[in-house]
Amino acid sequence: MVGIINLVYLLSAIGFIGGIKLMAAPSSARNGNLLSAVAMILAIAATAILMVVQHHQLNNVYLLVALLLVGTIIGKGLSQSYEMTRMPELISLFNALGGLCALIIGINESFISDMAIEQSTIKIVLLLGVFLGGASFSGSIIAFYKLAGKMKTSFRSKALTFGCWFLVISLSIWHFFQPNVALSFQTLSLIIGAISLVYGVLFALPVGGADMPVLISVLNAVTGIATAISGMLFESTIMLLGGILVGSTGVLLTIQMCKAMNRSLKKVLLGQTAVVTKKGNTGEALQEIQTISTAETASILAFSKNVAIIPGFGMAVSQAQKECFELQKRLQGLGAQVKYIIHPVAGRMPGHMNVLLAEANIDYSDIVEMDEVNHNMGQFDAAIIIGANDVVNPAAETDSESVVYGMPIIKAYQAKQVIVMKRGMSAGYSGASNPLFERANCKLLFGDAKYSLHQIIEEVKMI
Incomplete structure (x- = not known):
């Protein structure tokens, strides 16, 4: 029986790996998710069979x-109540539940096991699990709460952070070297669990809004x-x-996110950003801008041969991805080449825009990463930016006092x-x-993106 159980675990492991592989592309991500779910059920x-047969x-x-x-x-209720725009919040919430499970499992194990005779290595591993x-x-x-916009603070305290580490290390050493007179292992696990909760808050608070994708990955x-x-x-074996x-995919994704933002992980986690100035970073300074109507936009697009669509959070908020696809088909019918730059x-x-575009059945071959086209952005007759702001901000290249300075951007301005x-x-x-927004080749179209795109599509139909 144990041999059969191990074989099932092996099949589950293969299913997990295969599922991750399929999730690499939006076109196969749904199948990857399904395969991973089946592997988890197996x-x-x-495990349930093993409980009954071997352990009764x-x-x-x-x-x-x-x-x-x-x-x-x-899970079903939460997934249905959260729109795609709030999916990052839901992922953070689910991840929190995973961490809570690890915390409870570790503390529970310290109480039900006879830690008086266990090796110190086992205790260290257990305490590490509790803390993480x-x-x-x-x-x-x-x-x-930060992703939901309910928390704006970026509080940072090196003293408190150091204090958490000092307490964890010093209390652990005290227990291991004075086991007979010091606090019990059960008490130690509870104290470290409490400290870890404080440390988690201190760990996440300094991270700025633009760095939230990195925090999620970490x-x-x-x-x-x-x-x-x-x-x-x-x-x-299967849990391990x-x-x-x-853990490994999270680490790799974190490295990729830091590279994409040209930020070191240390600076992100310590909340080290550029100096904020009122002129450069609050958005309150008056800007001289040019506006445009949906009819004028349709006219520009109809006579463009190469069009770039650059989606951002604004597209997610208005749920305009299907309208983007409809516009793409209309423009292609007029002989234009349309690319989505992510x-x-x-x-x-990470991958937020890819998921939305895949939801609208947009062909993956029409989606390109910024590194593929940034060197030749001048080829596009028109670039439509839908709700994106920071990822096309030229201040990242020119303003050393901007909070986004140094972050690679899509060079839409070209x-x-x-x-x-x-x-x-x-x-x-x-x-x-x-x-x-102040550049001569830039015009702003105000309004809900979904409604504006619908109006543009109707105008294009008449051309």
Whole structure:
């Protein structure tokens, strides 16, 4: 029986890896998600059978099924109540629950195991799982509130952060070297769990709005590592492998995000941004801009041979991806070539725009990364920017005092004509004002992106 269970675990592991591979492309991401779900069901079923056959823990199986049903109901409800624009918030919330599980598992294990006779290595691993799980939980909650726009603070305290590390290390050393007179291991795990919650808050608070995609990646990686540690404690191969996959992919994604933003991970996590000046970064300074109507926009697009569509969070808010696809088909019917240019950190999380465009059945061959076209942006007769702000902000290249300075951007300003679709003159998520709006080749089209695109499509039909 154990051999069969291990075979099922192996198949589950292959399913996890295959699922991640399929998720690399939007066209196959749905199948990848389905494959991973099936692999998880196999792993859970195998574990339940093992409980009954080898350990005779039928009551635990009943508890497992009950918790799975409750979790399914909660997960289904949350996924249906959150729109695509709020998907990053939902991911942060789910990641928080993963960290909370690791925290509870670690503390629970410290109480049910006979830690008086366990090796110090096991204790260290368990405490590490508790600390990482707690930090991931509270950090993800802070990320959730920041992404929801309910928290703007960027509080940073090196003293408090250092104090958390000092307490964790000093209390652990005290326990290991004075086990008979110091606090018990159970008490130590509770104290470190509490400290980890404080540390998670301190860890996430300094991260600025533009750096939130990096924070999400880091917290995912931390949760994965905490899960892998739980797998080590329970000698669960499948839990260990799952944690390693989540942790390693989170680390790789974090590296890619930092590279895309030209930021070091250290600066992101310490909240080290450029000096904010009122003129450069609040968006309050008056700008001399040119406006444009939907009819004029349609005329420009109808006579353009190369068109770039640069989506951002504004497209997600208005749910305008299907209108983008309709406009693309109309322009292609007039002989134009249309490309969607995606910045790695556009939106509120990595891959946000890719998911939205895939939802509208836009062909993946029409989607390009900024590095593929940035050297030749002048080829585009028109560039339509839909709700993106920070990722096309020339201040990143020219203003050393801007909070986005040094971040690679899509060089939309090099296109022959730039049309920016915005609801108003508010700044982007980073709070930086955008000098692109003042350029001679840039015009602003105000209004809801979905409605504006619908109007443009109707105008194009008449040309």
